[in-house]
Amino acid sequence: MTQTITVIRGDGIGPEIMDAALYVLDAMRVGLQYEEMDAGMVALEKHGELLPAATMDSIRKNRVALKSPLTTPIGEGFSSINVELRKRFDLYANVRPAKSFPNTKSRFPTGVDLITVRENTEGAYIGEGQSLSEDGETALLTQKVTRRGSERIVRYAFDLARSAGRKKVTIVHKANILKSTSGLFLKVAREVAQKYPEIECNELIVDNCCMQLVMKPEQFDIIVTTNLFGDIISDLCAGLVGGLGLAPGANIGTEAAIFEAVHGTAPDIAGKGLANPCALLLAAGQMLDHIGQPQNATRLREAIVATLEAKDSLTPDLGGTGNTMSFAKAIATRI
Ligand code: NAI
Numbered sequence: 001m002t003q004t005i006t007v008i009r010g011d012g013i014g015p016e017i018m019d020a021a022l023y024v025l026d027a028m029r030v031g032l033q034y035e036e037m038d039a040g041m042v043a044l045e046k047h048g049e050l051l052p053a054a055t056m057d058s059i060r061k062n063r064v065a066l067k068s069p070l071t072t073p074i075g076e077g078f079s080s081i082n083v084e085l086r087k088r089f090d091l092y093a094n095v096r097p098a099k100s101f102p103n104t105k106s107r108f109p110t111g112v113d114l115i116t117v118r119e120n121t122e123g124a125y126i127g128e129g130q131s132l133s134e135d136g137e138t139a140l141l142t143q144k145v146t147r148r149g150s151e152r153i154v155r156y157a158f159d160l161a162r163s164a165g166r167k168k169v170t171i172v173h174k175a176n177i178l179k180s181t182s183g184l185f186l187k188v189a190r191e192v193a194q195k196y197p198e199i200e201c202n203e204l205i206v207d208n209c210c211m212q213l214v215m216k217p218e219q220f221d222i223i224v225t226t227n228l229f230g231d232i233i234s235d236l237c238a239g240l241v242g243g244l245g246l247a248p249g250a251n252i253g254t255e256a257a258i259f260e261a262v263h264g265t266a267p268d269i270a271g272k273g274l275a276n277p278c279a280l281l282l283a284a285g286q287m288l289d290h291i292g293q294p295q296n297a298t299r300l301r302e303a304i305v306a307t308l309e310a311k312d313s314l315t316p317d318l319g320g321t322g323n324t325m326s327f328a329k330a331i332a333t334r335i
Helices: 014-028 041-047 053-062 081-088 147-163 181-193 206-215 227-240 278-290 294-309 324-332
Strands: 003-008 032-037 064-067 093-099 113-119 168-173 200-205 222-225 248-252 257-261
Touching: 003 014, 003 053, 014 278, 014 294, 014 324, 032 053, 053 064, 064 278, 081 257, 093 147, 093 227, 093 278, 113 147, 113 227, 147 168, 147 181, 147 222, 168 181, 168 206, 168 227, 181 200, 200 206, 206 227, 222 227, 248 278, 257 278, 278 294, 278 324, 294 324
Parallel strands: 003 032, 003 064, 064 257, 113 222, 168 200, 168 222
Antiparallel strands: 093 113, 093 248, 248 257
16 A cells, blocks of 8 residues: 655755655655655745645645755744744654664764654744843743643653653653743643553653763653753754764654654755765654554664664765765665
């Protein structure tokens, strides 16, 4: 059976890494058909808007999108196209795995295998109540945390622990200072945790969590937290295991899910064939899990690891002399 997904090739290095990712997916014969849609600068040039209605309709219809990074031009309405997509489809769970891979020159070449589950729609990123006083001396911002938002993200984290056979969920907060917002998140998280007695649960204040992550990342399994903390923690975790070229992310909602690399359009290397395709490929792995093809997701991840182990055709960010497509081809031969 085939399934149609929306494919957004994006800006900068986007088309190069998407070509590479689709090359590998095609080699795997996972039964996917691609509906290619525009977003970002390409869409602005072709259709006069950053997020054309046809692209939104395609995601709504197919419910699954694989997306390359997009450039948000300054002064074009949205604060970020990605934030806008998350809002429009209510993609409330941002799921970012960080895993040690061989030959990445990272600080933790072994021992890290954790997932950050970040609330993706509320907290400090709601874009409301931002103001600067006339004298330019005082800035304000509104944060919003709801019981519903907290409950569904914590439940998502515990359900993920159950389905992925993970043992522990760490609730990360700052309820000692942010008593209303983080306080509500923690209270609800504790209530939800009680419904999953078989999963170990602990709590950490965000600053301590950052220190623990740098010193002993192997103690973490799944981290669940609010939007701003999750944004920072997930990048910290990407840094532990080798940087942006290996960091995937999934944005999950009830009506749609968008899978992407954590990194941006990398204008400094765009068009040179130097971009590492692994982050998008690992996101494609998350997508395969999501659409009920866990064996293929594992096949893909194992082929990536085998290629890294063999140091075969790796891109320059990993110390290799290969290029985007040679790396993808080396992965495809190990599928
Ligand atoms: P960036 O992630 O594009 O680049 C940061 C550094 O990492 C650069 O030196 C780049 O060459 C390197 N890098 C990134 N991806 C790489 C890859 N796959 N292989 C090898 N090296 C890689 O971040 P930057 O420069 O801050 O942002 C550039 C643009 O991307 C901005 O317009 C920003 O708005 C957009 N952006 C889009 C995102 C998305 O669509 N999800 C996420 C983050 C940024």
